Amino acid sequence: MASELIYRGPESLPVPDSYTPKPHKPWFTVIRPLRYLLREQRIVFLFAGIAIASLIFAFLPSSRSGGSNYANTGIYDSYLPSESTQSQVAHRIIYQNRVGFGSFNSGGKIPLGLQRKSLRIVVTGGAGFVGSHLVDRLIARGDSVIVVDNFFTGRKENVMHHFGNPRFELIRHDVVEPLLLEVDQIYHLACPASPVHYKHNPVKTIKTNVVGTLNMLGLAKRVGARFLLTSTSEVYGDPLEHPQKETYWGNVNPIGVRSCYDEGKRTAETLTMDYHRGAEVEVRIARIFNTYGPRMCIDDGRVVSNFVAQALRKEPLTVYGDGKQTRSFQFVSDLVEGLMRLMEGEHVGPFNLGNPGEFTMLELAKVVQETIDPNAQIVHKPNTEDDPHKRKPDISKAKELLGWEPKVALRNGLPMMVQDFRQRIFGDHKEDSGKITTA
Numbered sequence: 512m513a514s515e516l517i518y519r520g521p522e523s524l525p526v527p528d529s530y531t532p533k534p535h536k537p538w539f540t541v542i543r544p545l546r547y548l549l550r551e552q553r554i555v556f557l558f559a560g561i562a563i564a565s566l567i568f569a570f571l572p573s574s575r576s577g578g579s580n581y582a583n584t585g586i587y588d589s590y591l592p593s594e595s596t597q598s599q600v601a602h603r604i605i606y607q608n609r610v611g612f613g614s615f616n617s618g619g620k621i622p623l624g625l626q627r628k629s630l631r632i633v634v635t636g637g638a639g640f641v642g643s644h645l646v647d648r649l650i651a652r653g654d655s656v657i658v659v660d661n662f663f664t665g666r667k668e669n670v671m672h673h674f675g676n677p678r679f680e681l682i683r684h685d686v687v688e689p690l691l692l693e694v695d696q697i698y699h700l701a702c703p704a705s706p707v708h709y710k711h712n713p714v715k716t717i718k719t720n721v722v723g724t725l726n727m728l729g730l731a732k733r734v735g736a737r738f739l740l741t742s743t744s745e746v747y748g749d750p751l752e753h754p755q756k757e758t759y760w761g762n763v764n765p766i767g768v769r770s771c772y773d774e775g776k777r778t779a780e781t782l783t784m785d786y787h788r789g790a791e792v793e794v795r796i797a798r799i800f801n802t803y804g805p806r807m808c809i810d811d812g813r814v815v816s817n818f819v820a821q822a823l824r825k826e827p828l829t830v831y832g833d834g835k836q837t838r839s840f841q842f843v844s845d846l847v848e849g850l851m852r853l854m855e856g857e858h859v860g861p862f863n864l865g866n867p868g869e870f871t872m873l874e875l876a877k878v879v880q881e882t883i884d885p886n887a888q889i890v891h892k893p894n895t896e897d898d899p900h901k902r903k904p905d906i907s908k909a910k911e912l913l914g915w916e917p918k919v920a921l922r923n924g925l926p927m928m929v930q931d932f933r934q935r936i937f938g939d940h941k942e943d944s945g946k947i948t949t950a
């Protein structure tokens with residue numbers, strides 16, 4: 512009994528003889544796979560595989576996978592940027608927007624297998640003349656487009672050939688009111704562009720330019736979208752520099768009848784740059800020079816549409832002043848190409864987008880006579896207030912940085928516009944009136 516009460520220290524515990532811990536050999540876990548690799552020249556195959564994969568990543572054009580969706584746009588096709596440029600940029604935008612990179616990375620390669628995702632794009636003023644042609648191109652590229660328009664000068668007919676397309680939406684909305692949409696890009700075109708229209712309600716015009724632009728910049732900031740402003744050559748006013756470079760600050764009357772438009776656009780440019788510098792919104796600014804083409808408003812007071820409508824109706828062509836004031840005229844497909852290159856490129860701008868071919872009003876009247884009616888009369892009327900004497904873009908910046916220049920000569924573009932005007936004036940209406948097809 513007493514023996515049971517004797518204390519047994521740990522030294523007296525029986526040592527189990529069944530378990531002997533193996534000595535820890537840390538090198539063993541490394542040596543085993545190494546031995547495996549060294550056998551049968553496996554390591555050679557491994558390095559060869561790595562080299563081949565690196566070569567594929569380095570040299571294969573990673574952007575090809577998206578393919579080009581720019582199809583069936585007729586005349587536009589020849590002015591498209593190279594496929595790789597478009598899809599590479601789109602990849603980068605998708606990458607930036609969807610993966611969350613802070614800044615636009617110009618050098619990054621896109622991993623293979625990332626398909627070009629279609630973008631969701633807002634076009635304000637998309638039912639207007641320029642906007643509707645831009646929409647045609649974006650839809651043809653495979654993107655989803657939301658047109659926001661209050662139909663002040665725009666027409667449903669300009670976009671109704673997209674009705675029924677699930678990638679197209681049309682919202683009747685005035686940009687002076689805020690709007691929330693989830694989008695990747697905003698093309699901000701909403702603003703009446705012809706003097707007849709913008710002088711009709713100057714307060715509304717300046718409000719559209721200032722409050723409308725603020726709203727769209729606010730939207731861009733909120734959703735991280737890239738924003739493109741369609742400004743105008745009118746920011747140069749009656750220029751004292753000829754031709755006009757983007758560095759020229761202009762000669763603008765701040766209190767004249769055109770100021771709601773000219774100064775409105777200048778303010779819109781200021782707001783755009785302030786949102787860029789102060790709120791890090793990605794912005795682009797285009798300064799558009801006189802543009803013509805199908806779907807322009809008939810009788811909107813712009814010189815090309817005036818002359819064409821008058822010649823078709825057998826009315827005399829009205830030349831204001833002595834007709835020696837000059838303008839340059841670009842065809843709308845050239846402009847749309849420039850806008851898209853600007854949006855997809857890496858430069859903020861401003862960029863002049865116009866055709867440097869300069870015509871006096873009398874020369875333009877002669878081209879219209881040759882195209883429509885050689886017997887059309889010309890009448891002179893007093894010039895309007897603040898009408899600039901000369902206007903011609905210097906487009907070297909756009910040529911160098913966007914690789915863009917206009918391609919369509921006035922004599923080639925005018926017949927396409929005449930055909931569209933003829934249909935609309937004489938009632939031969941088609942659903943997709945004004946859609947540019949292969950010449």
Ligand SMILES: NC(=O)c1ccc[n+]([C@@H]2O[C@H](COP(=O)([O-])OP(=O)(O)OC[C@H]3O[C@@H](n4cnc5c(N)ncnc54)[C@H](O)[C@@H]3O)[C@@H](O)[C@H]2O)c1
Nearest residue numbers: 636639640641661662663664665685686701702704799802
């Ligand atoms: N066409 C040119 O020669 C030219 C030259 C310089 C600048 N621009 C600029 O290009 C843009 C488009 O011009 P365009 O020739 O197609 O003009 P447009 O009048 O045909 O189109 C403007 C569109 O904006 C819409 N709009 C106007 N105010 C609006 C508002 N408050 N809210 C929503 N929508 C509104 C109109 O309904 C119309 O659809 C304008 O910003 C214009 O200033 C055009």
